[in-house]
Amino acid sequence: MRAMVYRGPYKMRVEEKHKPTIEHPNDAIVRVTLAAICGSDLHLYHGLMPDTRIGHTFGHEFIGVVDEVGSSVQNLKPGDRVMVPFNIFCGSCWYCARGLYSNCHNVNPNATAVGGIYGYSHTTGGYDGGQAEFVRVPFADVGPVLIPDWMHDEDAVLLTDATPTGYFGAQCGDIVQGDTVVVFGAGPVGLVAAQSSWLMGAGRVIVVDHLEYRLEKARSFAHAETLNFTDYGDIVLELKRQTDWLGADVAIDAVGAEADGNLLQHVTTAKFKLQGGSPVALNWAIDSVRKGATVSVMGAYGPIFSAVKFGDAMNKGLTLRMNQCPVKRQWPRLFEHVRNGHLTPREIVTHRFPLEHIAEGYHVFSAKLDGCIKPLVVPTAA
Amino acid sequence: MTSTSSDLPIAYVPGRTRPTQTPEQLRARIPGWGVDLDPADRPSVPKLQFQEDLSGAHWEFPDRQPEKWPRERSVEHAFLTPVFGTAQPPKGLSGAIRKYAYRYSEGRAAHWLLLMFADRVDAGEHHLSSLLTLRPDNPITETGVLSEFTHHGLRSRVGVKRTDLVHQSLDPVIVAGPWLIGGWLAFRGVRRAVRALRG
Ligand SMILES: NC(=O)c1ccc[n+]([C@@H]2O[C@H](COP(=O)([O-])OP(=O)(O)OC[C@H]3O[C@@H](n4cnc5c(N)ncnc54)[C@H](O)[C@@H]3O)[C@@H](O)[C@H]2O)c1
Ligand SMILES: [Zn+2]
Ligand SMILES: [Zn+2]
Numbered sequence: 022m023r024a025m026v027y028r029g030p031y032k033m034r035v036e037e038k039h040k041p042t043i044e045h046p047n048d049a050i051v052r053v054t055l056a057a058i059c060g061s062d063l064h065l066y067h068g069l070m071p072d073t074r075i076g077h078t079f080g081h082e083f084i085g086v087v088d089e090v091g092s093s094v095q096n097l098k099p100g101d102r103v104m105v106p107f108n109i110f111c112g113s114c115w116y117c118a119r120g121l122y123s124n125c126h127n128v129n130p131n132a133t134a135v136g137g138i139y140g141y142s143h144t145t146g147g148y149d150g151g152q153a154e155f156v157r158v159p160f161a162d163v164g165p166v167l168i169p170d171w172m173h174d175e176d177a178v179l180l181t182d183a184t185p186t187g188y189f190g191a192q193c194g195d196i197v198q199g200d201t202v203v204v205f206g207a208g209p210v211g212l213v214a215a216q217s218s219w220l221m222g223a224g225r226v227i228v229v230d231h232l233e234y235r236l237e238k239a240r241s242f243a244h245a246e247t248l249n250f251t252d253y254g255d256i257v258l259e260l261k262r263q264t265d266w267l268g269a270d271v272a273i274d275a276v277g278a279e280a281d282g283n284l285l286q287h288v289t290t291a292k293f294k295l296q297g298g299s300p301v302a303l304n305w306a307i308d309s310v311r312k313g314a315t316v317s318v319m320g321a322y323g324p325i326f327s328a329v330k331f332g333d334a335m336n337k338g339l340t341l342r343m344n345q346c347p348v349k350r351q352w353p354r355l356f357e358h359v360r361n362g363h364l365t366p367r368e369i370v371t372h373r374f375p376l377e378h379i380a381e382g383y384h385v386f387s388a389k390l391d392g393c394i395k396p397l398v399v400p401t402a403a
Numbered sequence: 404m405t406s407t408s409s410d411l412p413i414a415y416v417p418g419r420t421r422p423t424q425t426p427e428q429l430r431a432r433i434p435g436w437g438v439d440l441d442p443a444d445r446p447s448v449p450k451l452q453f454q455e456d457l458s459g460a461h462w463e464f465p466d467r468q469p470e471k472w473p474r475e476r477s478v479e480h481a482f483l484t485p486v487f488g489t490a491q492p493p494k495g496l497s498g499a500i501r502k503y504a505y506r507y508s509e510g511r512a513a514h515w516l517l518l519m520f521a522d523r524v525d526a527g528e529h530h531l532s533s534l535l536t537l538r539p540d541n542p543i544t545e546t547g548v549l550s551e552f553t554h555h556g557l558r559s560r561v562g563v564k565r566t567d568l569v570h571q572s573l574d575p576v577i578v579a580g581p582w583l584i585g586g587w588l589a590f591r592g593v594r595r596a597v598r599a600l601r602g
Contacts, residue, residue, distance in 0.1 A: 028526075028540055030577065031574065032542065032545035033545060033547075045466060071515045071522065072521070074522075074525060075491070075528075075529040076490070078490070113460040113464065113465065117457070119452060126484070128484055130477065130483050130484045131475065131476060132479075133477050143488070143491070143501075147487065147490050148490060159486050163459045163460050193447075198426070199420065222437045222440040225421070231564065244433050250566075265413045266415075292577060311414070349458065350446050354439075354445075358438075361435065363438060381554070382550075384550045385547070388556075388571060390551070390554045
């Protein structure tokens with residue numbers, strides 16, 4: 022089969038690889054019909070995630086058709102069209118039993134601090150991902166769900182990560198009616214977080230980024246106010262000024278490890294890999310919210326330490342909430358929101374790259390060229 | 404002396420709330436405003452919720468996937484997890500460093516720093532060995548940099564305020580640097596060997 026293969030930081034190619042096989046009785050093999058590139062993939066692409074091996078196939082956002090099932094699979098059969106959450110999870114460990122699917126303890130031998138994720142290095146379990154023609158899907162009776170007839174394929178693929186993560190980000194903000202919510206980052210996750218904040222009753226939603234074309238999307242797609250942080254010498258101060266010197270009630274970090282805005286932080290992280298993440302946006306969130314506020318962190322950081330302003334968070338009595346999103350737990354409610362038009366995932370898709378051109382897709386998304394917000398990947402045989 | 408509270412920013416006085424639009428105004432402007440106002444409608448509230456159906460799992464503990472080689476694992480796990488990825492088994496020098504790194508718990512910097520180091524060694528090993536194959540690494544196609552011409556590389560950058568351009572200029576150095584250093588070392592090595600032979 023054809024598959025994207027990592028060749029080192031900033032480099033990848035498409036190779037002929039062995040088709041995955043059933044390795045466990047509850048495995049399925051899924052033929053991928055549509056995949057996407059996520060902001061999280063950029064951390065792998067830039068060589069920031071420890072134990073990203075040469076030859077690894079990325080991709081944790083995909084939908085497809087069941088090709089083969091293992092002997093104990095009861096809920097799926099070949100030919101079923103399925104959407105697969107980015108989390109690999111067993112359903113039965115202490116964590117899964119309590120709904121923390123993203124923290125499953127039975128699927129990632131390499132680390133206990135993170136669960137299993139498709140195509141996301143060995144630190145999340147060493148599974149090849151879905152930017153390929155076929156992918157191994159463990160626990161086929163637990164993770165995947167049949168794509169409802171009414172659902173558009175592009176909505177389905179966004180529901181495997183970006184959309185639930187943005188929505189989960191707003192939930193972790195514990196928004197109450199009338200709250201002022203600041204979202205850092207106008208990528209797919211931040212845009213959905215802004216849109217979802219309204220569903221939870223926000224009174225004001227402000228999105229911060231430095232890419233004007235994405236802020237434009239935040240205004241039209243998420244009905245948000247926007248601030249371009251390059252317009253202000255000090256974005257923290259500006260946010261205080263704009264919130265009557267109180268600060269926002271809730272901040273959502275939808276940026277993560279490769280934040281811009283402080284060259285030293287960025288370069289020590291993204292270029293020289295000296296810290297687990299450049300917490301520029303997280304520090305702006307901590308410093309700009311009001312005391313007693315909640316900061317929800319959806320942005321991903323590596324396992325090495327990061328220079329976070331923890332003293333300010335403590336002194337301000339902040340609540341910090343965060344996790345990888347437990348995707349499947351969001352689905353029943355999110356399916357309703359998509360069906361009712363309250364959430365409109367596929368409106369953020371800007372590019373569709375054939376699998377054979379995936380290296381261009383990563384470059385365009387990483388360098389933020391051509392108005393790119395969300396690139397999809399279309400496998401050869403799809 | 405007292406000032407009237409309405410002159411002061413709300414942070415300094417007790418009772419004022421933020422001026423916002425009314426729920427009716429918000430509902431008229433934003434599709435779905437407030438549909439998840441009640442935390443009971445939010446799927447991850449409360450955080451821990453026992454899933455009676457175990458999300459479809461029909462086992463207490465899953466079957467164990469066969470272990471085909473000694474699978475590296477975190478020492479913070481009591482045993483090898485029943486299911487695991489089998490992509491890219493550790494090989495070569497990078498593989499040896501990785502196996503060594505897994506002796507340290509995730510709480511130790513050594514664990515992660517060794518893994519990061521092994522990643523760089525792995526890249527070096529593969530770049531070198533690719534030169535001996537029919538498909539050597541090609542930095543032009545593999546970086547996707549040709550999309551600069553097809554996807555408005557210039558227009559996406561000039562005349563816009565973006566702070567990432569400063570460090571984007573470092574990217575070519577990071578991609579090409581190891582090649583240049585490697586080439587230079589190889590050149591010096593060959594020159595020295597030639598001199599020694601002549602010598
Ligand atoms: N928790 C989860 O389950 C989960 C799931 C998916 C993605 N993520 C993470 O969420 C983050 C965002 O993902 P995405 O797909 O939207 O990525 P993205 O790269 O498209 O978006 C990030 C945005 O942040 C902006 N930005 C950079 N520095 C900033 C700063 N200092 N302040 C404000 N904005 C800044 C960038 O310009 C960009 O628009 C990533 O870190 C990703 O790894 C987490
Ligand atoms: Zn993702
Ligand atoms: Zn589990």
